[in-house]
Amino acid sequence: MRWTLRILSYGVFLAMLFVLVSIVVSGLPYLFRPGFFTAWPKRAMSEGGIFPMLVGSLMLMGLVFAISIPVGLVGTIFLSELAPRRLSMLLQSLAATMNSVPSIVYGVFGLALFCVKLGFGTSLLSASLALSTMSIPFFMNSAVEFLRAVPKELREGVISLGASKFQSTLMVLRASRNGILTSLMLTLGRAFSETAPILVTGAVFYSTKLPDKLTDPVMTLPTSIYAIVMNLGERSQWMARGMASLMVLIMIFIYSVVQLTRRNKRE
Amino acid sequence: MMKKTISFLFVLLTSLAAVAVAAALFAIVFFIFSESIRAIREVGFGLFSPNWYPVWETEPEFGIGTMLLNSLILAVWTSVWVWILGLGVAIYLHRYASNRERELMLRILEYASGIPSVVLGLFGVLILGNLFLRLGAWSAQNFLNASIVLSILTLPFMVSLTFQSLEKVPRQLVEGAISLGAKDFAVIQVELKHAAPGIVNAMLSVFNRIFGETMIVLMVAGGANMLVGSFLDPVRPLTATLGSEIGEVAAGSLHYSVLFFIAFLVLSGCLILNVLTNRITRRLERWIKG
Incomplete structure (x- = not known):
């Protein structure tokens, strides 16, 4: 029993390690090409760099954060501090359900509502709204656990000293700041790596300029990887490999921060 | 005031x-x-x-039967593998692994769970696909390839959820079983019984994620609308059609509406699965309490 499971586990472990390493290594050399981060792609993505995709992804992440962090945080506060227990449980299970909805559904929803009904078109704005619809429940679901973990005595203590609900909430937030940071990083990772919703609502394969209005379409890292792998030949593949390697490195960085905060809390 | x-x-x-x-x-x-x-x-x-045949001018056909069946076959086949492997790894990590082993494996699995699905798609096409061609498959993108890449996507998830629910089993229970003379296998049975709600929850989430995953099947499954007959056949699941066609269709056309129907099917499948998960979990919890 022990040895069968050990062999199985090492098999799975080595397979995962192989996937991680082969993706990172196969794209790593291209990250050091001159101009990889600062040049525009040229000749059907066979030369140049990934500047517009990188900036596009950053703009998208900025917008998603600007929308979903305030809403998510405020919603989380309601769930853990203010709502009656049953309502809070109900809302949380709704948020959990939304988490399990496949991401393409958010894309299709965003297309119907933001692109077509509201007339934003294929744009940075539609993509960030569609991604935010997905990220907000994700953030709430993760952050509410950390807020709930703050001991009750702390809240009661502050209230009995004459603090208002608002002040006691501030204190709970301060006490759970590590957890909130973890949730933030996980939300960032989720939004950054999601492709299907952006593909449908806001991304274009090639654009000659950076978006300068919210209603301009945008190029992003994940959708460009998809487009290159599916549509372009071998001469452009290096760029997709480079971007894939970059994305995995960024995700590893994000998860490392999460692991570090987790360890800090334990000690 | x-x-x-x-x-x-x-x-x-x-x-x-x-x-x-x-x-x-x-x-x-x-x-x-x-x-x-x-x-x-x-x-x-x-x-x-x-x-x-959605864009055939004289008589377009909008039948999703084949795609739905392919989706289900792919999801069931892949889930079963992920369940078995994931359960095995989780039991190993929980019962046998040394602290350092456990920490290292969980960390690598967490990193692997962070690989974006589009990057896994690239891995499937450029790295696994080439391997398949070299081994003599007639199409680099096929059922087996998609199944492997989907397992890579969901295995870390399955392992970590199952592991967490095994860790939550009360210590006294296990110690009690051991002191009554239970052997290794019997102890694991006791633990599995008590972790059952969490494990079933993990299993159904894995199925749900595989069924709804779009980018990987879009890139790796091959895109042929025929019923899968062998592991090396290219296939086209529901979500692949949705992902590739929704961006190019005229808003308001019949084709557009049919694609929304596909999205509706995927969404309702997910919601039904959620309700089912809650029901089963609750019943299992009652069963454990006796």
């Missing part, structure tokens, strides 16, 4: 945000359903026929 107004506004604002999230779920269901009404009305049961 001032203080009361502020605290009232505070409650109002926060409750609005929470309610907005709940409303979003209903809005999603409503929008997707309302866009697919036209397809249901005009195509009717033809939606489940096997032929998909």
Whole structure:
């Protein structure tokens, strides 16, 4: 029993390690090409760099954060501090359900509502709204656990000293700041790596300029990887490999921060 | 007075945000359903026929039967593998692994769970695909390739959820079983029984994720609308069609509406699975308590 499971586990472990390493290594050399981060792609993505995709992804992440962090945080506060227990449980299970909805559904929803009904078109704005619809429940679901973990005595203590609900909430937030940071990083990772919703609502394969209005379409890292792998030949593949390697490195960085905060809390 | 107004506004604002999230779920269901009404009305049961020729000018056909079947076969086959492997790894990590082993494996699995699905798609096409061609498969993108890549996507998830629910089994229970003379295998049985709600939850989430995953099947499955007959056949699951065609279709056309019907199917599958998970989990919890 022990040895069968050990062999199985090492098999799975080595397979995962192989996937991680082969993706990172196969794209790593291209990250050091001159101009990889600062040049525009040229000749059907066979030369140049990934500047517009990188900036596009950053703009998208900025917008998603600007929308979903305030809403998510405020919603989380309601769930853990203010709502009656049953309502809070109900809302949380709704948020959990939304988490399990496949991401393409958010894309299709965003297309119907933001692109077509509201007339934003294929744009940075539609993509960030569609991604935010997905990220907000994700953030709430993760952050509410950390807020709930703050001991009750702390809240009661502050209230009995004459603090208002608002002040006691501030204190709970301060006490759970590590957890909130973890949730933030996980939300960032989720939004950054999601492709299907952006593909449908806001991304274009090639654009000659950076978006300068919210209603301009945008190029992003994940959708460009998809487009290159599916549509372009071998001469452009290096760029997709480079971007894939970059994305995995960024995700590893994000998860490392999460692991570090987790360890800090334990000690 | 001032203080009361502020605290009232505070409650109002926060409750609005929470309610907005709940409303979003209903809005999603409503929008997707309302866009697919036209397809249901005009195509009717033809939606489940096997032929998909959406852009044929004289008589377009909108049958998703083959794709739905392919999706289900792919999801069931892959899930079973992920369940078995994931359960095995989780039991090993929980019972036998040394602290250092466990820490290292969990960390690598966590990193692997962070690989974006589009990057896994690239891995499937460029790295696994080449391997398949070298081994003599007639198509680099095929059922088996998609199944492998989907397992890579969901295994870390399965392992970590199962591991967490095994860790939550009360220590005294295990010690009690051991002191009564239970052997290794019997101890694991006791633990599995008590972790059952969490494990079933993990299993159904894995199935749900595989069924709804779009980018990987879009890139790796091969895209041929035929019923899968062998592991090396290229296939086209539902979500692949949805992902590749929805961006290029004219808004408001019948084709557009049929694609929304597909989205509606995927969404309702997910919601039904969620309700089912809750039911089963609750029943299992009752069964454990006796």
